Amino acid sequence: MKDGFIKVAAATPQIEVADCIHNTQEIIKKAKEMSAAGARILVFPELCITGYTCHDLFFNETLLQSAKQQLLVLAEELKGTEGLIFVGLPLEYSGKLYNTAAAINRGEILGIIPKHSIPNYGEFYEARYFTSGRDIEGEIKLGDKMVSFGSKVLFECEEMPQLCVAAEICEDVWTPASPGLFHAMAGANVIVNLSASDEIAGKSEYRRDLIKGQSARLLCGYVYATAGNGESTQDLVFGGQNLICENGSLLAEAQLFKNETVYGVLDIQKLRGERRRISTWLEEKGEKHLHISFHLPMEETELYNNFEKNPFVPDCDTERAKRCEEILTIQAMGLKKRMEHTKCKSAVLGISGGLDSTLALLVTARAMDFMGLDRKNITAVTMPCFGTTDRTYTNACELTKRLGAELLEVDIKKAVLQHFEDIGHDYNVHDVTFENAQARERTQVIMDIANQQGGMVIGTGDFSELALGWATYNGDHMSMYGVNGGVPKTMVRHLVRHYADTCQEEKLAEILRDVLDTPVSPELLPPKEGEIAQKTEDLVGPYELHDFFLYYMLRFHFSPSKIYRIAKKTFEGIYTEEEILKWMRKCYWRFFSQQFKRSCLPDGPKVGSVSVSPRGDLRMPSDANVRIWMDEIEKLN
Template identity: 60%
Template sequence: MNQGFVKAAAATPDIRVADVKYNTEKICEAIEAAAGEKAKIVVFPELCVTGYTCGDLFTQDVLLRDARAALLKIADFTADKDILAFVGVPLSVDGELYNVAAALNRGEILGLTTKTFLPNYAEFYEMRQFTPGPEKAREILFEGKRVPFGPQILFQASSMEELIVSAEICEDVWSPIPPSIQAAMEGATVIVNCSASDETIGKDRYRRELIAGQSARLIAGYVYANAGEGESTTDLVFGGHNLITENGAVLSEAKRFRNDIIYSEIDIYRLLGERRKNTTFKTSEDRKLIRVPFYIEREKTVLTRHFPKQPFVPANEEERARRCEEILTIQAMGLKKRIAHTHAKSAVVGISGGLDSTLALIVTARAFEMLGRDKKDITAVTMPCFGTTDRTYQNACKMAVQLGAELMEVRIADAVSVHFRDIGHDPGDHSVTYENSQARERTQVLMDIANERGGMVIGTGDMSELALGWATYNGDHMSMYGVNASVPKTLVRHLVKYAADVTPDEQLKAVLYDVLDTPVSPELLPPKDGNIAQKTEDLVGPYELHDFFLYYMVRFGYEPSKIFRLAEETFVGSYDKATILKWLEIFCRRFFSQQFKRSCLPDGPKVGTVALSPRGDWRMPSDACAAVWLNDLEQIALAD
């Protein structure tokens, strides 16, 4: 919980219809199991104390009395448990029968949330026995204590005030305006649902989309516990389809037709960060709902949920291919519009035989196809210099030819040498001046060729390089339209691979695969024995780490210590703690110090949820201080 993670459980216990004693024992066993797994919230199905399928037995006093006594017993069972439990129970109040989700914590009944929408269609006939809950919550006298009763009660953790839980019951979430909407608008960050949704063909998919969609609409966690085996099969079958979702993502899902408990950790701070950024999510200023405090211990949550090593890249191959096609189309459409708008006669792309320039050339070729333009109007310029290897040079040339562009070669070594002489730089001094002089010369060449041909220079730099400032200011940093500006390095590789996989041109395919096998390098230092001597990731760090850091820092606003924790667990076996900490510190330092390069970026299309355009997603002063972020990291080192 210290970093916002709250472990939740959705439990479907074995039950017997109308056997309250048996059901109570099974519910208590599940609470014990959930508490043993350090879950802070556990949710049970609708009316699970009696069973949902009791029918007219719900009118029998003996059943209702036993259910009421069972609720007290279950509440007492939680006395020494560090957990908030929601249990479905029928409850008679003022002569009316209500379908209720009881919130239990530390031996107390904290509140009784009523079901608002009672289904009375098809296989459902709840209005035969039950009364819809009141419009507003009020207090009732329950076993000598005043207890909140009604819809949308908010349960707020005293040890973590950001954790606010509200319940709804089954059909409530299927209604046009679920009660959870108002609860979220008044601050609820987790919605729980005690449900009894039967299984019919295709209903599981709709249910999954519904629960995930509701969590996305509310920017909340959603814990859904469904009735399962043990309910009457006179007419229906219940599958125990439990779900835990967070802002549209399914964190955990039970296998249907098997009673079980599922667990996952909901990231409350992530949800709050999303709400702060989303200006259309407005919390209600007119607070009407009852808030009830509950207590759970604040401690470090052991994580079981999965954080992908490459958050920008879908793990599923089919989804990855679909995403790649979509991104390439977005990039090409953006460039198509810019070329048409500027009436550019040509597009000029500097090609090095590396991943980024390869992707830029592929995108440019697509844009020309969309425009119906001859790809000979694309000028692919290779500019060999001191660090160029034969492998990258040959790949650049072959690629340009196979994509149908005009290949142009401009050797810049002499021009750079003259420049060294002009500024008094020793060519044997391979410092940043040595490197940047080459990068700026290449940009000058590209710009002048574009002027001469009435064209525009297409930028090749990617978002990972922009995050780290790994670009020469007014060198490769500059262009007239940057097609890769919001594509991270880990995704660039997959886009090039996708292009290679789908092209029918076997020669182009071979070249692209070889580019994929080539180490990432700016090739600004002389090669050693004909091989690349300057490998970017040896200098600035592994891009898979930096993209991981970038995603969680910019997308969700995580503090460095939280990013470190996730990285340590995600990359276990790949990088040790010291290595992750080293590169994360470098990432933080460079991200802040290099903002000035991002503040004057050329235009370029946004393709995903993370982008660094100073005109759109990321507006940051160039002289912002990194002290707070670095201090957060220092605490990790001090803890050792």
């Protein structure tokens, strides 16, 4: 439960229809297994104590009394079992029969939730037996205690106040205005569903999409347990498709017809953060809901789910290719609109042979194609200076020619040396002045060329560089339209690779692949024996780590300690804990200290869920103090 994580489980026990004693023992066994595995919210199927397919036996007094008695047995047997446990059974209340979910915690039956929506169509005819529990509020006697019986109940954890759980039953989630909707608006961030949904061809896909969609729409965790093998097959077959979803993502799914138990770890902090962030999410105070407390042990939940090393990049090849096409098109369409609006017919950019300028050139070429203009309207300017290597120079020139753009070479060495003389800087002092003078000279050159042509300077800097402030202020930091400003460095690589894989021109693909193999560098220091002397990732750290940190900093606003915890798990065996902390310090320090550069960024398109644009996602003071974040990082040693 530390950092907002909680492990949940959905199980399908092997039941015998109408044998409440057998079924209860199976539930007890499963519950103890799930709790021992660390699950703290445990969900079983609809009517699991009796079985869903009892049909007219639900009218029988013997079955009803046995179900009620076995609920008491179950609660007693689970006194020492940690977790909030939901089981299904039929219960009589005020002379009517209800299909209910019972919530149990540490041996106590906390509440009974009746099903709202009673299906009476197709293969379902529950209205033959059960009454809708909509808007019921009252109490029922179970054993020697009175227990709340009602449709509007929230279960709140004493030890983890952010955790709020509510229940609905099967058909409830298939309705236009499900109980879960109102529970979520009243504060529930975990919805459990006790279900008995039969299998017919194609239904499993629909069901999966339904639960994923419900968790996304309600910004919640959703734990769905459904009936499986053991139910009567007189007319129906049940598959046990247990599902765990979180805000639209599928965390776990049981194989059909296996009666599997599935586990997932929900992040309650993340869900609450999303609700805070999204201004259209409105919570009611839940005055109409009954609030019932439950208890869980305070412990560190094992991180059962995996976190993607590259959260900005889809892991699936097909999805990644689709995403690359979308991003390239968004970038190009953004540039197309800006050029059409300004009546520009030409574009100018610096081409270095590195990743970012390569991507910018590819995007600009696509934009020209969209506008129906000749790629000769692109002027790619190579500006060799003290740090330029033969490899990057050759790639820059060949790439420009292969794409059909105009190549212009402007050697800036003389201009920079003259500038050093003018300001009294020693060429042999390779400090920040030595480096930034080159970057600013390059920017001046392409700006002036654009003025000559009546063209537009296309920015090449990417999202990760902007987040870390790895750009020369009013040097490569500045342009007239920054096409890469929303693209993380880890995604830049995949965009260039995608272009290489799909361009259907072997020589162009060969150049792009060599660009991908070239170390990331601003090439502002003289080469050593012809090789790049200044490698960016040696100085600021691995971009895959920084993009990982930035994703969880900016998308979900996690604390450094939480990001460090998931980074340790994600990069285990790749980076040591000391390395992760080292680069995390660097990331936070640079992110805060370099905000002034982001406060005056050129326009450029947002392409993903995170942006550092001062006009978009990130409104941050340039003089915010990083102290409390750094203090937290230091405590992680």
